[in-house]
Amino acid sequence: MLRLRQLAPPPRRLLRHAGSAAASSIRTLHSTPPACRPAGLSGTPASASPWVGWPRVASLPYGLSAQARPLHTSPPSRAPLTPFMLADIGEGVTECEVIQWFVKEGDPVEEFGKICEVQSDKATVEITSRFEGTIRKLYYQVGDMAQVGKPLVDIEVASGGVAPVAAAAPEPSWTAAASSASASSAPSAPSATTNPDVLATPGVRRLAREMGIDLALVTPTGRGQRITKEDLHHYTGSGPSAASAAPSALSTPTPTPTTPMPGSAPVPEPTTVPDTTDVPLTAFQKAMFKSMTRSLQIPHFGYSDEINIDAVLAFRAEINRLLASARENHDPALATYADLKKITVMPIFLKAMSLALKPFPLLNAQLVTPAGGTGEADAAGASLRFRRAHHIGVAMDTPVGLIVPNVKHCEQKSLLEIALELERLKRLAKQGALSRSDLADGTITLSNIGAIGGTVLHPVLVESTLCIGALGQAQTLPRYHPIVPGKKELELRPTQVMQVSFNADHRVVDGATVARFVQLWKRYLEHPSLLSVTTV
Template sequence: MIKSRIFARRFFHTARCKKVDFLRKSCNVRTLQQCSQIKSKILFVRHFHNSRNSWMPVVSFNLSDIGEGIKEVELTEWFVQEGDEVAQFDSICEVKSDKASVTITSRFDGVIKKLHHEVDDIVLVGQALVDIETSGSSDDDNQDEEEVSEKVIVDRDDEENINLITKKALASPAVRSLAKKNSLDISTIQGSGPDGRVLKEDILNLIKGSDSKPVRKPTISPPVPVSATIPAEDKIEPIKGIRKVMLVNMTEANKIPHFGYNDEYDLSNLVSVRKDLKHEAKKHDIKLSYLPFILKAVSMSLSQYPILNSSISDDMENIIYKSSHNIGIAVDSPHGLLLPCIKDVQNKSILEVAHEVIRLQNAGLDNKLHPNDLSGGTFSISNIGSIGGTYAHPVIFPPQVAIGALGKIQVLPRYDREGDLRKAHIMCVSWSADHRIIEGATMSRFSNNIKYLLEDPSRMVFYLK
């Protein structure tokens, strides 16, 4: 009996020391004195009880198949860190494929235990993104063990101080990410939300306050003489993302024998028509360009020469004629060259085509294109003239068999049919076709038909369906 009392007394002393050490480790330098003051007011109440082993299962959250045959993605941003609490549908990270950016959300409630990848890493479909300790418990039917539980009773005056020392800051993953980007320690920020939750406004106020501080002028030191020139080093950059897909596609395109054809169109009449219709387009919040007219003329010409809207079967035995005119438009985005396509141009009005052009261009620049916008193309147009240049040598995008490049519209002197010199709006056009199934004469007739429609837009109205 005496031995049992001595053992219990030693055990309680050890547990109390461990508790005090835990509080000291949880405090920073400024709060050590506060910890020691509060420590004397803490009463430890302990009792022995028998309980089952309780545990929180840790599951691996893997990258699921996001469709369109995508096998790998680039991890562009983490919205959580190890130790963060997440709920179902909270944002975990953002990944980018060659076709679109996708935000990955959590399927579990729990705590992030491990991040398996760094930003800019390539993640394969099926690989683990994070480990999540999910909320739940399980009983061990084979073994009971004796545990010591401790309950801490604190004076009400010191309860708030204890919470400030030991409690983890409450904040959403987005707020934690914002704090991290601005090098702020979120655990030191007093939140204004419920239960002390740190809100986005708290972070922005701190940032705004730091920006308003006067900036010290740097001390100008005398220049240090340079004894030797340090040679520049070569930079090695891995090929990934959109550029990697472009490398694969253009390697395949190099296997296609290209036939080139160039011409120039007089768009003087189209310039006048567009000028008259710009006011009408503004009623629909559309900034009308020349491209919708050109795309519609291309579609009308594809109806007459359907072999240009086809592809070759994998076994090289058949030509597959496409029923829809899904015309891709090249977009020069900060993330690389994109080729979203306007679906069923043959069934759309010029106004509807103009709306789709603006939507796809804006989405491409913001990296917000949907995978469906980037798939199913049957013909392509590159509007290189919006940047500059006249003629180009466009490269076919497999499995398509033809592509066109539009040069900039120039005001040049030209003779009319009566021999009089006049001012003309000239656009140079370059075509490339798969010479395995398309003859030069076919491409020439196709281009002439587009020229016929664009040089007198009233003909487009006559033949529109």
């Protein structure tokens, strides 16, 4: 039997004029694969066709072809999935803890909409979406450590949006899968470590989870009935769990030695409970572990001196009197600082340091070495990066640990502007809400560890800086002073003094440079009137 002549598909106008039965047969023919066409239309004997019962088409309108076209029955393709990577949220941060999710799988998300909140060793950050679409997969649970540069969520980008080329999501490790499976398959009662009614920072909640402590059972001693890390350690030493885990010697009767009966099983030796507990490092401690290990490869040069701070304390008292008078009298000259109730000595120390840095720009520079190397072979490619801005870091003790935000552009700010910025950083540090910009790009550091205690200190350099200072505890000590300024006669009187300690990178900074810098800084502090006459 001859094959029908292959012709072009029928124009739409012929289909409109064809009868209903013919049009139906035409559609059937054009949507049938070649192997399933009715016999007599493709040259195949009727007996060879599995579709014997199909209706025959006696004739086709002019221009119609018996050549079949395949029928596509697959569902319409969905929008592409875009892995949303966790971006770098701070210098040296490689992982951070997921504190809470604002979305779940299947939820729509808008551009710049909140996805989750994460906490690193330096700050708590809210992650927002760069796309509009639908959340299809969450890669972490609350409490997991998310890796920087790895997928955080998968987003099905809305139609019309342009999805960037992103790396494929990595396969989860068996440890992550096991923890996810155990968390999803083992229902449990709500834990107090995630209960918002219990006041504790995210770092304390994570430590409680790692130690297996229910925060509802811990007695808070922090400000505002907040649970601190010390409360957790105190609980493990005297709480119910410790008491139940380690039987008391008073409540446990001493076994009496007995002679075993013939044929009886031997009496087992009493087991002892170990008096040590292994606790994994927190994310903050891991980051500090890595940072300090690298920092201690730098050869440190130390320098200490004593500063008479009587004049600084009098200068601060005068400024605080002016601030109080300005609030009472609505002085327009100080209207900008109406929210500044009083200042500490720290803004004075920072402004004096910025002025002292001007003749010694080396101490504000950064040593750049190939791949951060510290060996002799790295000296050939090393260079010094001088920085005009004075971004002075201030070490702060917070509930999650020591963090070092910095006051930007101290060389451009007045003393009161520095005081305002310090108050803002302190407030955010207590809330765990410092931003990445608050923590990045520090050029030199000053620690006020003496507020807790200690005199002569040994601060450790940060990799990106060449100098760090630490303030010791203020003390009232007897010191000799001239009876008449400029005369040799001396008298002994009580004096407020403070030990200050500096360390510098001895690879590029010599001792004489540090000594001259500290002496100039000391002069500004012992004669604070110079701060008001020196160019900002």
